Amino acid sequence: MHICVVAASAPSHMYPHLAMVRELVSRGHRVSYVVGGHLAGIASPTGATVVACSSVLPGAPGAPTAWADDDPVAGMRLFLDEAVHVLPQLHEALDGDRPDVVLYDIGGMAGPVAAQRWGVPCAQLSPSYVAWDGYHEDMADQLSALFDSPSGGDYRRAFDEWLTSSGTTLTYEQVTGAPRRCLVLIPRALQPNADRVGDSYRFVGPCIDPHREDPGDWTPPPGEGPLLLTAFGTSYTRRPDVYRNAIEGLQGTGWRMVLATGARMTADELGPVPDWVQVRTVVPQPAVLAHADAFLTHAGMGSCTEGLWYGVPMAAVPQAVDQPANADQLEAAGIGRHLRADPPTPQEIREAIIGLASDPVVRLRLNSIREETRRHGGPAHAADAVEQVADGRW
Numbered sequence: 439m440h441i442c443v444v445a446a447s448a449p450s451h452m453y454p455h456l457a458m459v460r461e462l463v464s465r466g467h468r469v470s471y472v473v474g475g476h477l478a479g480i481a482s483p484t485g486a487t488v489v490a491c492s493s494v495l496p497g498a499p500g501a502p503t504a505w506a507d508d509d510p511v512a513g514m515r516l517f518l519d520e521a522v523h524v525l526p527q528l529h530e531a532l533d534g535d536r537p538d539v540v541l542y543d544i545g546g547m548a549g550p551v552a553a554q555r556w557g558v559p560c561a562q563l564s565p566s567y568v569a570w571d572g573y574h575e576d577m578a579d580q581l582s583a584l585f586d587s588p589s590g591g592d593y594r595r596a597f598d599e600w601l602t603s604s605g606t607t608l609t610y611e612q613v614t615g616a617p618r619r620c621l622v623l624i625p626r627a628l629q630p631n632a633d634r635v636g637d638s639y640r641f642v643g644p645c646i647d648p649h650r651e652d653p654g655d656w657t658p659p660p661g662e663g664p665l666l667l668t669a670f671g672t673s674y675t676r677r678p679d680v681y682r683n684a685i686e687g688l689q690g691t692g693w694r695m696v697l698a699t700g701a702r703m704t705a706d707e708l709g710p711v712p713d714w715v716q717v718r719t720v721v722p723q724p725a726v727l728a729h730a731d732a733f734l735t736h737a738g739m740g741s742c743t744e745g746l747w748y749g750v751p752m753a754a755v756p757q758a759v760d761q762p763a764n765a766d767q768l769e770a771a772g773i774g775r776h777l778r779a780d781p782p783t784p785q786e787i788r789e790a791i792i793g794l795a796s797d798p799v800v801r802l803r804l805n806s807i808r809e810e811t812r813r814h815g816g817p818a819h820a821a822d823a824v825e826q827v828a829d830g831r832w
Contacts, residue, residue, distance in 0.1 A: 439467045439828050442537035443486065443563075444528065444552070446517065446545025447474030447493040449672050450740050452481065454565035454623040455543070457645040460484040461817035462824060470537060472528055472546070474498050483649060491527040494519050495545075496673075504702075505673055505758070511589040513759065518597055521547035525604065528552050539828040541621075550613050551606050561619040561827045566739045566760055567767075568622055569615045570634040619832060621823055624739060625746050625811040627771045628764065640823055640832070643815015644743045646724055653725035659716040663692040664731035666791055667750075669723060671738040674757035675700025678707045679781045684734055685715055687784035691792065696726050724748070732795045734787065737765040737776075746773070749808040751794035751801075753777055753787065772803045 441462055445452050452473065463469055463485035471486035474493030481488050495516060496502045505513060525548040532552075540560040542549025553560035574581065584590045597610050612618065622641045626632045629641070658665060668684055670677060681697055688695060695715045699708060711717055723741070727733065727748040735741045737754035742764050745752045752774035754765035768774030775790045782790075794800055826832040 439538040439825075440535070441467050441469045441824065441828070442532060442540045442549070442552075443469060443471045444524070444540065444542040444546035444549030445471065445473040445477075445481070446543040447477055447495045447498060447520070448545065449477065449480060450738060451543045451545050451565055452477065453647070453650070454740055454743065455541075455563050455645055455820070456481065456484055456650075457647040457817040458621075458623075458642075458820040458824070459486050460647065460649075461645075461821040465821060465825075470532060470535070472524070472531070472549075484647075489528075489531045491524055491531070494523050509589075510584060510759065511587065511593055515589075515593050515596075517545045517547060518593065518600065520545065521551070522600055524548040525551060529555075539824065541824065544614070547613050550608060550617070551601070551604050554606050554608060555604075559619075559827050559830075561621055561824065562617040564620050564622050564639075565624070565743075567624065567629045567763075568620060568635060568639050570629075570631040571636055572631075572634060573615075576631075619827055621820055623820070624743050625807060625815065627746060627773070627807045627811070628739065628742055628767050630763070630767060641815065642820040642823055643811050644747045645815075645817045645820050646744065646747050650722060650724045651728065653722055656718075656722055656725060658729050659694045659696065659714060661694050661714060663694050663714070664795060665726075665729055666693055666695045666732045666734060667698075667721075667723070667726045667730045668695055668734040669698040669721065669726075669741065670700065670736040670755075670757065671741055672700065674736050674738075674761075676702040676707075677755075677757075677781070678703060678709075680734075680755055681708055683781055683784045684787050685711060687786075687788035688791065691788065693791070696721060696730075698723070732791045734791065737761040737768065739764055742768060746804070746807055746811060749804045751797075751804060753790040753794060755780075755782060771807070773800060773807065 469486035471481045472489040475490030478488045478490050494501050536556050540549050540553035543563050550560050620639045697717045698721045730750050733745045733750045733752045737756045755777050756762040756765045765776035769776045
């Protein structure tokens with residue numbers, strides 16, 4: 439088959455499905471992977487043919503440097519602007535080489551529009567939790583506050599106008615929160631109201647790319663004490679206050695720490711660190727989690743998913759978007775703690791990390807979720823589902 443993947447040009451949206459792409463290529467399928475050219479290097483190792491496009495998302499050349507952390511409508515508008523920008527590039531690249539099936543990230547909204555124009559089936563790829571039966575009723579107050587605002591109303595009108603001008607019969611709901619088919623790339627344990635999720639969603643679980651497990655030049659910090667990974671993803675990393683409090687909280691406990699500061703802050707902002715703390719701008723997160731005894735995280739869904747895949751308890755300091763809800767879900771599942779203070783104190787961090795790592799009930803729950811997730815999810819399950827979409831079995 440010829441499979442088109444319309445990614446969102448943001449690494450956190452790409453990593454969850456890369457192993458699935460690699461699996462599809464290994465089965466002999468030809469994959470055209472549409473993404474911002476500045477991120478081509480992330481996708482090309484899968485064996486897919488990268489269709490490099492220009493992007494307007496943060497991080498792309500000439501685009502904003504940061505996401506709108508405190509304005510959800512502004513964040514949604516960025517993805518709409520991206521869809522408007524990418525759709526003509528998608529047609530220019532593939533109208534003469536029409537795919538058999540289209541897969542699209544939740545932020546790759548040009549995908550379903552192009553698929554309908556081409557007359558081919560499509561499926562959404564969700565790296566986050568999905569809507570459940572009764573979602574709109576349960577979330578009525580939050581949705582009203584979002585879409586009844588002037589900016590929310592402008593966003594919906596712009597979205598509807600784009601769909602109309604694109605010549606599609608798709609609705610906003612069909613493109614975003616209620617797709618015909620969706621592969622959910624998270625463990626069920628992270629899905630709110632999982633028992634109320636309909637048949638249009640299939641949980642294929644985390645697709646951890648084994649190449650991301652390669653430690654490269656990373657080695658654990660010296661010593662025999664338990665290991666904490668502190669990492670806040672790629673976009674919300676400028677939190678020297680949290681990092682310093684974590685170091686202070688674990689000072690003298692015998693723990694070791696791997697700290698990924700991200701590219702948005704400098705070592706000078708962090709200041710001097712003790713020798714039991716290993717500081718890097720970025721780390722091979724899956725490789726570190728394979729060694730870790732606890733994870734201090736921003737609760738991005740990708741990080742939560744990877745933490746569960748490796749059975750690591752998580753203390754969450756959410757920063758924006760879906761992260762507070764993810765932190766609540768970790769706590770509700772009995773595998774993490776939501777630290778609500780901003781920033782959490784050294785004592786709060788110490789108690790959370792040591793408490794989670796030493797609790798036998800947390801360990802039993804993590805082992806159970808890890809076993810279930812690995813049994814029912816992964817790249818092969820995801821690739822099977824894609825093939826079923828393409829040949830009409832789903």
